[in-house]
Amino acid sequence: MPVTDDPRLIDLTPEDYPRIKDLDDTVWFEVVPGQTPEDLRDHLDLRHARALERTGEPLPGEAPTDRPPLVGIYSAYDMAVTVPGPRDTLTRVPIDGLTWVGIHPDHRRKGLLTRLMKDHLHRVHDRAECAVAGLHASEAAIYGRFGYGCSSLDVKLTLGRGAELTAPPAVAEAADGVQLHMVTLPTEQGMAALHEAHLASAATTLGAVTRPDAMALTWWRDYPKARGEKEKRRLLLARRDGRLTGYAALRRESKWDDATPQGTVQVVELAAADDPTLLALVRRLVSFDLTSKVTLWSRSVDDPVMWWAGGPRSVDLRAYDSLWLRLVDVPRALTERGYAAACDVVLEVEDALCPWNAGRWRLAVDTDGRATCASTDEVPDLTVPVALLGAAYGGGRSLASQVPTLGGTEHTPGAVRQLSRAMRADTEPYGAIGF
Numbered sequence: 001m002p003v004t005d006d007p008r009l010i011d012l013t014p015e016d017y018p019r020i021k022d023l024d025d026t027v028w029f030e031v032v033p034g035q036t037p038e039d040l041r042d043h044l045d046l047r048h049a050r051a052l053e054r055t056g057e058p059l060p061g062e063a064p065t066d067r068p069p070l071v072g073i074y075s076a077y078d079m080a081v082t083v084p085g086p087r088d089t090l091t092r093v094p095i096d097g098l099t100w101v102g103i104h105p106d107h108r109r110k111g112l113l114t115r116l117m118k119d120h121l122h123r124v125h126d127r128a129e130c131a132v133a134g135l136h137a138s139e140a141a142i143y144g145r146f147g148y149g150c151s152s153l154d155v156k157l158t159l160g161r162g163a164e165l166t167a168p169p170a171v172a173e174a175a176d177g178v179q180l181h182m183v184t185l186p187t188e189q190g191m192a193a194l195h196e197a198h199l200a201s202a203a204t205t206l207g208a209v210t211r212p213d214a215m216a217l218t219w220w221r222d223y224p225k226a227r228g229e230k231e232k233r234r235l236l237l238a239r240r241d242g243r244l245t246g247y248a249a250l251r252r253e254s255k256w257d258d259a260t261p262q263g264t265v266q267v268v269e270l271a272a273a274d275d276p277t278l279l280a281l282v283r284r285l286v287s288f289d290l291t292s293k294v295t296l297w298s299r300s301v302d303d304p305v306m307w308w309a310g311g312p313r314s315v316d317l318r319a320y321d322s323l324w325l326r327l328v329d330v331p332r333a334l335t336e337r338g339y340a341a342a343c344d345v346v347l348e349v350e351d352a353l354c355p356w357n358a359g360r361w362r363l364a365v366d367t368d369g370r371a372t373c374a375s376t377d378e379v380p381d382l383t384v385p386v387a388l389l390g391a392a393y394g395g396g397r398s399l400a401s402q403v404p405t406l407g408g409t410e411h412t413p414g415a416v417r418q419l420s421r422a423m424r425a426d427t428e429p430y431g432a433i434g435f
């Protein structure tokens, strides 16, 4: 029998698109009709992509190929997330958004993902462009062991057509002045407008993740063969005083039941810079003719839409894990965000995968909510696995709720509560866009 050696870790170039697509189709068994290997140029950032190449002879039954097959891959996007700033402000920090992770079925549970995750996190650290990494998990059990903590929920709300939205009079009145119009994606102009509204909304939305400027014009590309009978993606844009203040990216699906229209509206992204814009957008979404329901993804349990509509029972609330965050450079990450209150604690951080993080750090936050974080030999007030800090980083998932139930030990009574209150935001973060 031919033998294969350990796969080799390699960088990728455009010449690898065919074998990347072969691996991707095998991992996800979800072929996009009409997509060619060259189309990956629009979706994959090769600067951050790495792969495992099989070594050794071809195996029985395999057709000969120019290059050996790939058995593992990952890539990432340059993104940013909105987190608590000093005191009651918000700030955006860069994150390295991991994506495209896959291992060939023949090579699973042999430690290859573990090898890729170490490579990824060490490279993020060496590049020093971001102190924080993020991802969406395909399965929730995978990434905690690599130091990621789930920092936000993806709250899915479903509203019936014509749902009544009862907002305070001032918000409702201002919503009447919001101008809305619909354009069809993907066009260059539509995608540029979407990106402008996306950035404007993210600045005021805790938990919002933004896509890289470099991908603003390719992100929404679709493939007519894959779309089939469905309509093209539509973009509902909102303007106030001539500025774009929000958007909804949606697709309607036509359905008739016994001569009655039962179409659905799937809203994959809904974002607004202010409440009147949000109200105007959702009022329009629930009023499309020939539909019966609207599904809004990546909302929050504090989403006013839910309460305007009458509460969780009125919107068929479902929640999933959304953004997982991982501190790659603990002192830098902890000083890039702000805090709600002063605090002074010595943390003992546990981090086997990124050993430069492991050890004692004194986090001192002044009364303005700004932090310094320096290595120290002082006795720790609190021991925490790095994943707990990732979960709390975005302002949700309080540390108090995680220590000690999910790990961590308090040595100085009151230390957890002090840090927890300083890190916690007043509202729950929103779910992240898909990436």
Ligand SMILES: CC(=O)SCCNC(=O)CCNC(=O)[C@H](O)C(C)(C)COP(=O)(O)OP(=O)(O)OC[C@H]1O[C@@H](n2cnc3c(N)ncnc32)[C@H](O)[C@@H]1OP(=O)(O)O
Binding pocket: 027, 028, 098, 099, 100, 101, 102, 103, 104, 107, 108, 109, 110, 111, 112, 113, 114, 115, 135, 136, 137, 138, 139, 141, 142, 145
């Ligand atoms: C950010 C993203 O892109 S998410 C997308 C992730 N990709 C997928 O889900 C595609 C389908 N699945 C796969 O490609 C692979 O099964 C992967 C990537 C999930 C795992 O790759 P593997 O090489 O098998 O993982 P590896 O052998 O390094 O396992 C590391 C640990 O994770 C555990 N693990 C791996 N996959 C899973 C899973 N799906 N559920 C629970 N635990 C898992 C292993 O049991 C092992 O645990 P241990 O450390 O206690 O022994």
